[in-house]
Amino acid sequence: NAGVMQNPRHLVRRRGQEARLRCSPMKGHSHVYWYRQLPEEGLKFMVYLQKENIIDESGMPKERFSAEFPKEGPSILRIQQVVRGDSAAYFCASSPGAGDNYNEQFFGPGTRLTVL
Amino acid sequence: QKEVEQDPGPLSVPEGAIVSLNCTYSNSAFQYFMWYRQYSRKGPELLMYTYSSGNKEDGRFTAQVDKSSKYISLFIRDSQPSDSATYLCAMTRYGGATNKLIFGTGTLLAVQP
Numbered sequence A: 001n002a003g004v005m006q007n008p009r010h011l012v013r014r015r016g017q018e019a020r021l022r023c024s025p026m027k028g029h030s031h032v033y034w035y036r037q038l039p040e041e042g043l044k045f046m047v048y049l050q051k052e053n054i055i056d057e058s059g060m061p062k063e064r065f066s067a068e069f070p071k072e073g074p075s076i077l078r079i080q081q082v083v084r085g086d087s088a089a090y091f092c093a094s095s096p097g098a099g100d101n102y103n104e105q106f107f108g109p110g111t112r113l114t115v116l
Numbered sequence B: 001q002k003e004v005e006q007d008p009g010p011l012s013v014p015e016g017a018i019v020s021l022n023c024t025y026s027n028s029a030f031q032y033f034m035w036y037r038q039y040s041r042k043g044p045e046l047l048m049y050t051y052s053s054g055n056k057e058d059g060r061f062t063a064q065v066d067k068s069s070k071y072i073s074l075f076i077r078d079s080q081p082s083d084s085a086t087y088l089c090a091m092t093r094y095g096g097a098t099n100k101l102i103f104g105t106g107t108l109l110a111v112q113p
Helices: none
Strands: A005-007 A010-013 A019-024 A031-037 A043-050 A053-056 A065-068 A075-079 A088-095 A111-115 B004-006 B011-014 B019-025 B030-038 B045-051 B054-058 B061-066 B071-076 B085-093 B107-112
Touching (some): A019 A111, A043 A065, B045 B061
Antiparallel strands (some): A019 A075, B004 B019, B085 B107
16 A cells, blocks of 8 residues: 655756656545645645645745646646745645545655755 | 744653653644654654544554643653654644644654663
8 A cells, every 4th residue: 555655756956947746645545735844844734635626725835836636647736936945845645535534644755855 | 923832852761761742732723633753854654643632542652632721742652762753743623624734843852772
């Protein structure tokens, strides 16, 4: 039973480039969440998606960041025109979305983004 | 004031000790409480998941929730060097349109052999 998968595990971009982070939820999970962990800070919520729908994007920066969870394929977190301040670990989590433990969130290994 | 407060530590204990980790929170709407363990440069690993007040035990781990005091705890019995990690508390509301987790900043635990 594979867990949450994220790729790439490490991503290096130069300022102004685009970063695409991918997340495949656990089998049977239909809800995906993205969190960001800055150095010396805790995990901060960014966005919550279900298939083809953004449910809550209250934690997303207003510009340059977008997320999607298409009907087929992984969830994508996209950062356009990256800046040094975007350097962080980005974690994806998934939850069943139904049942007693509907919001029990399991995390992937993360993508560590470094912006040069 | 942060919604969730957690002492960052570091907390150093000898092997075999009982460890107590705590978080306080301010939002009375929180109903689900979780503890995660995060090793350096790894993803958070879910240890305990509890709903509302009470205790839950799983092996060497016991989670306690006191909603009247807005205080949650994680106890680790017979601590091992392999328990050395950062422990994160997290919580979320019941119902509503979002299940986003609000995290504490984490407590760094070192278990000395």
